[in-house]
Each structure stands twice: as structure tokens, then as C-alpha cells.
Amino acid sequence: MSFINYSSREINCKIVYYGPGLCGKTTNLQHIYSKTNPDLKGKMISLATETERTLFFDFLPLALGQIRGFKTRFHLYTVPGQVFYDASRKLILKGVDGVVFVADSQIERMEANVESLDNLKTNLAEQGYELAKLPYVIQYNKRDLPNAAPLEEMKRLLNPNGVTEYEACATNGKGVFETLKGVAKGVLSDLKKLR
Amino acid sequence: MIAACPKCQAKYRVDAERLSPEGARLRCAKCEAVFRVRAPDAPQAAAPVAPAAVAPPQPQSQPQPPPDPGPLVAPRVAPPQMASTPSMEPSVEPPIDRERLVIVADPDVETGKRVMGALASWGLQPVLVHDGVEAMLTIQRMLPRAAILDAALPKMYGFQICEMVKRNESLRSMNVVLVGSVHHQDRYRRPPTEMYGADVYMEKPDLPAKLAAVLQGFGYPLAAAPAAAPPPPQAAAPVAQPPTPQPIAQPPAQAAPAPAPAPQAPVPQAPAPQVADDGLGEQRANAERLARIIVSDILLYHPEQFEAGMASGQIAQALEAAIAEGRGFFTQRVDARVRDERDFIMDELHRVARERGGQ
DSSP: OOEEETTTTEEEEEEEEEOSTTSSHHHHHHHHHHHSOTTTBOOOEEEEOTTOOEEEEEEEEEEEEEETTEEEEEEEEEOOOSTTOHHHHHHHHTTOOEEEEEEEOBGGGHHHHHHHHHHHHHHHHHTTOOGGGSOEEEEEEOTTSTTBOOHHHHHHHHOTTOOOEEEOBTTTTBTHHHHHHHHHHHHHHHHHHHO | OEEEOTTTOOEEEOOGGGOOTTOEEEEOTTTOOEEEEOOTTSHHHHHHHHHHHTOSOHHHHTTSTTTTTTTTTOTTTHHHHHHHHHHHHHHHSSOOOGGGEEEEEOSOHHHHHHHHHHHHHTTOEEEEEOSHHHHHHHHHHHOOSEEEEETTOSSSOHHHHHHHHHHSTTTTTSEEEEEESSSOGGGSSSOHHHHHOOSEEEEGGGHHHHHHHHHHHTTOOOTTSGGGOOHHHHHHGGGOTTTTHHHHHSHHHHHTTOSSHHHHTHHHHTHHHHHHHHHHHHHHHHHHHHHHHHHHHHHHHOHHHHHHHHHHTOHHHHTHHHHHHHHHHHHHHSOHHHHTTSOHHHHHHHHHHHHHHHO
16 A cells, blocks of 8 residues: 655555566566656666575665645555565565556567466465455567567467556666556556546 | 256256256356257167168268257257267277377367368367366366367466376377467467477367368378368368267267266265265366466576576475475465475476477
8 A cells, every 4th residue: 555654744655566476577676666766766776696696686676756735755666576585575575556567578588478367367366455456457478589479479478358558678768657647647647546 | 867958068967867868958067058958778869870870871860850959949058069069979988099089178168069060070079178177187088089178268278287197208299280270380489389299289270171081190080081181171060060960970989888877886986086086186287287387487587596506416405495485385375285286386396497408
């Protein structure tokens, strides 16, 4: 749930970028970070090793305007994608307000995508969430690669319910902000419903 | 006797002696479809076989049709039934003509029905299943000559089944048609046939239309091959009329020798292994899938160590820490009965090493 700080008149929302290992979650955040006005962003914390493994999370506070006099601040997190770091993923999902599932378009990673999506649903369910009821978008990343699976196939496997989806190439920024706006819109819309 | 739901293929044990000649209506506990079950020796049951088997002698077949549409008050359910029922029966009966047997695995009822209709009209014996585990079990049990597998089957993907079939000595000769849902096959860097060992890769929109040529390429003698200009029948498929008579025309020779006693012998056999296999088979498939994902992750994050291990022939040592992590996770997720059968992670690692070494 979003955290409202009445003294500073701020609403803090948590958006988690989920997906299989090396699908581009961190690259998404790095692009957002690099393109955001320094006055609007906090410090990005990334616990990564030389093997590109995100051991804990990336954290990026991002201010995105106001709702009824309250500033909204988005905290963007990524999870470690490697299948066996499930405990960290569960921890990071706590209190989530919106989810971006970043799918790796390479056909060789399709099983990992499906596993990661299943894992997301399971971990959310453990905390009493239901993916269908959360602001949630899918990003098909690495669309520029020659071994990218056809989009239709990916939609069929990963998005049977037709949630909002975006094609992206996070390394050059294509689709990154569209994805963020998509999920942020869902989160803000949920916030308005609560009021 | 065993009755199978025509929609989801769930199997039920039914006391044939308690069935009236008209049979009984059953509601599937799994998918709630309503379907009719008839006793194996009931005249009604013989009826659908007889008229078609004796297709020319019309006097007999004419009185039959009226009663048929009668009980088929559930004709809504019937069309899928029309396609799958005849196929399910031979699947239980011994006189299976393996040369004409084709497994169709498709999660979509409508597509499955269309393909079944087309295959039956070409004189083949199609068997329809809707998920990957069921497809794998059916393939192992019935040893068909060909299988048409949707790539994205639930529970176990079609391409996984394809890989397993092509790696298995006793199944390798089976022809596999892998079906993707979309066009643009050329967007794959490597063709799917090469990646998974399928004999042919097709795209769903082409399914019944181009299937005849593919099957003829496999050497199937198609009864109505020229009529395999069935894009029109495809549209007409919902009517389900043309396809149905054909499969029935198939068994004549076979149905004759096995009118009543045949169903009895195999019936107890068929469900037994299925029930025995089902639980563990699915878990085994999941374990293999998980091992593939773990190994895929390990290789993705440790490419240098893997290459070094390949070069020195000591992959296990080179990736020791990562493998240990992977094993820990695998142990949490996989039932000990399956886990202890073999070293899934190392087997997969060696498979990948062989594959890459061969390239």
C-alpha cells in the first residue's frame, strides 16, 4: 500500500520491476534515472556485483507531480531475477503498489519468463495480493534482438488476459518511459479510488 | 468401462451394466460439460459405427440417423464430441492402426475440433488432448506415427515434448509437427524445426489447410487427400457432418472383429497406467523444466566459468558455487521422489554442454 506522509504532504508509491534474470530491469531503471531531472530524483542505490547480478534491489525515488495538494513520489525497485533468489524477491514485493513485468524477448528465455511470471503470482498471493487487482503492465524488452520471439507468441504465453503491454529496447530507452507512465497511471488511478 | 469427457478428456469409470440402451448423460466434474455415454454393446453404440461402416447399405443407415440426432440433444457439446469421441474410443480399443494414428495436442477446443475433423475426413485416427502432460503420456502409451503439437500447451510446452520425443530412442521416428500461433517464422534467428528437432513447423492459421500436404510428406495415405483442399471444409467444420462419417468408415475392418469383447480387455489397462503415471509424470516434467531454467540462469550469469569448464572438461568444478545454489532451490521445489531419480541439474548442464560442443 502507498504510504502517505501528511507532515510532508507526500504520497509514496512502490513500483516493482519484476522479471527473469538479465531481462533488463536494471537497464530500465538506469535509463529512467539518467533521463530524469536531477531535482526530481533521489539517489539510486544499486547492489550489483561484477557479474551483473542484482543481489538486492535498485531503488529510485521519483517525483511525479501532485494529487490534491500531495506530492506523489514513486519508489522504483527491481528484484534479483535469478530463479533461486526467491527470498529477496518476496521481501521486495512487500507493500507493492504497482508491478512492471519485464519479459526477455529472446526465444531461449521464454521458459524463464513464464517461470518468473508464475513466481510473481505466487509471491504476491503469499502476501495476500492478486496480480489481476494490482496496477500491472508488461514490457516485452529486447525487441531489437534478432532472436526475439514473435510478439503474438509472447502475448499468448505471458499476457492471456490482455493487460497493457509495451515493446521496448531498454538499452536505447525505447519504450521505457511509456512503460513507467503506464504503470504509474494505474497506481494513481487506484489512489484516487481510495480517496 | 471408461468414459472420457469430449471436452477436457477427463476419464470416468462407468458401470456399463447399469447403463440403459440409450445410455446416460454425464456431467463432467472437471469442466461441467454434459455428454452422453453408451454401453459398449448397446445397439446405440453400434449404430454410429454400423451405418458408416456399411456406408453403402443406406437402408440401415437411414433409420439410424433419426435416433441419433434425438439423443444428441446436447448437440452443442456434440460437435467437439463428434471429433473427439470416435478418436477416444479407438484410443481405448486394441485395434489401433498406428499407421493412421495422429495425436493432436491443442489447448483450444475449436482448433482441436477443426484439425480432428480434417484428419478424420482423410481417413486417419486422430486423438485429441488439451495439455502437454496428457500429450506426453498419450504419446508414450499409444506410440502414434505423428503428433501435431501446439507450441504453447499448458503444463508442458509443445517444444519441450518435441525435444523429449526426439531425444528418446524409441520415439524418435515419430513425426512431429510443431504449431506456433503466428506468422513471421522468419523472425526466428534459427528455425524452430532446428531448435527443437520438429519435422515441420507450421503456423496456426495454416493448420487444417496445409496439413494434408505435410502428412502426405510423412507418407500417410490420405483417404480424401485431394479433398484436402479443405479450407472450405474447414469453414464447414462446425457442421461436423463431413468429418464424422469418415472416421467411422475407418474402423469398419477393425470394428468388425472387435465388436463387443474388445472394449473390455483394454479398458482396465488404459486408465491404470495413466493414473499411475499422471502424478509423477507431471512432477517429473516440472522438475525438468525447472532444471532447464536454473541451468539457463547459471549459464547466463557465469558464461566464462562455463566456457572454462567446457575447455577443461570439468564443468561441475568450474560452476561449483552456482550449481550448489541451483541445487538448493531445486531441492525446495521438487518432490524427493522425483528429485532422487537422477541429477536433473547436472544432466541438463551436460546436455547443454554437448549441444554447444557440437555446434
